[in-house]
Amino acid sequence: MNQFMIMLSAIVLAAGLSKRMGTANKLLLKYKNRTVVEIVVENVIASGIEEVIVVTGHEPELIQNVLSNLPVKTVYNPFYEKGMTTSIQTGIPLSQGNGYMICLSDMVLLASEDYAALKASFEQQVQVDKKCICIPVFNGQKGNPVIFSSFYRELILQSEYMEGCKNIIADYKENVHLVQMNTSNILTDIDYPEDYNKLSQLTDSQ
Numbered sequence: 001m002n003q004f005m006i007m008l009s010a011i012v013l014a015a016g017l018s019k020r021m022g023t024a025n026k027l028l029l030k031y032k033n034r035t036v037v038e039i040v041v042e043n044v045i046a047s048g049i050e051e052v053i054v055v056t057g058h059e060p061e062l063i064q065n066v067l068s069n070l071p072v073k074t075v076y077n078p079f080y081e082k083g084m085t086t087s088i089q090t091g092i093p094l095s096q097g098n099g100y101m102i103c104l105s106d107m108v109l110l111a112s113e114d115y116a117a118l119k120a121s122f123e124q125q126v127q128v129d130k131k132c133i134c135i136p137v138f139n140g141q142k143g144n145p146v147i148f149s150s151f152y153r154e155l156i157l158q159s160e161y162m163e164g165c166k167n168i169i170a171d172y173k174e175n176v177h178l179v180q181m182n183t184s185n186i187l188t189d190i191d192y193p194e195d196y197n198k199l200s201q202l203t204d205s206q
Contacts, residue, residue: 006123008147009097010049010115012041012072014105015057015080015087020191025059028066029196031108035066036190039108045070047115049101053094055080055087083162092156099126100156102165103145106190108199114185115145121179122147131175133168136186142178143186 014037018026027037034042037054044052052072056063057080064074077090092100099122101115118136125132126149134147148156152168161167169176190196 006099006126007050007097008099008101008119008122009051009053009095010044010101010103010145011088011091011095012044012052012054012103012105013084013087013091014063015055015060015077015090016084017058017081021193021196024193025062026190026196027105028059028062029190031199036108037063037105038066038070040103040105040110041067041070041072043110043112044101044103044115045072046112047119049115049119051095051097053091054105055091057081057087084164085156085159085162088165089157089159092153095150097150099147099149100152101145101147104189107144107185107188108190109183109185109188110145111185114181114183117181118145118147118179121177122149125177129175129177131172133172133176134179135169135176136181137178138181138184138186141187143181144189145186 014027028035054072054074055077057077060076073094075090075094077087079086122134131151132149136143155168
């Protein structure tokens with residue numbers, strides 16, 4: 001098969017209400033002297049992904065302010081309270097990519113190398129399967145971020161399932177490509193105060 005130019009877009013979902021965190025917006029909490037969302041977006045950029053789109057919703061001005069010096073596109077999702085899918089659907093129309101890496105904005109342990117490894121795997125797999133969906137795996141557990149080829153653009157935009165793209169993954173199992181990862185970073189996010197406290201303790205001990 002002839003090689004074709006591949007451009008990957010990262011859709012960083014930064015719109016959520018952080019309800020499980022209590023009163024704090026988890027994306028604005030400090031980790032290693034920077035906000036959670038800054039670290040995630042900076043690592044996505046450092047991985048070499050060509051286009052980074054950040055979707056805001058809850059407290060959009062505060063999120064935009066901390067990202068103002070970074071080379072990203074930001075877009076506001078007015079329907080963010082309806083569910084994660086609305087943020088994906090807000091970001092994808094801005095994308096110029098052959099694929100969409102759906103990034104969660106609270107996964108501070110994911111390094112640029114992790115994103116780069118997934119990017120490389122997608123670029124290889126999409127050459128042989130234009131419908132590929134790349135999912136990272138560590139010790140048999142599937143994690144995030146997941147990459148969808150642009151074949152799924154309209155399916156995602158028309159989806160009425162509000163909890164992400166699990167329904168599409170279920171319908172296209174034969175196109176799922178599992179990417180074996182070297183660390184558990186793909187499994188670790190921040191949902192509850194105890195999650196943040198564990199990360200803070202880990203930082204303090206380093």
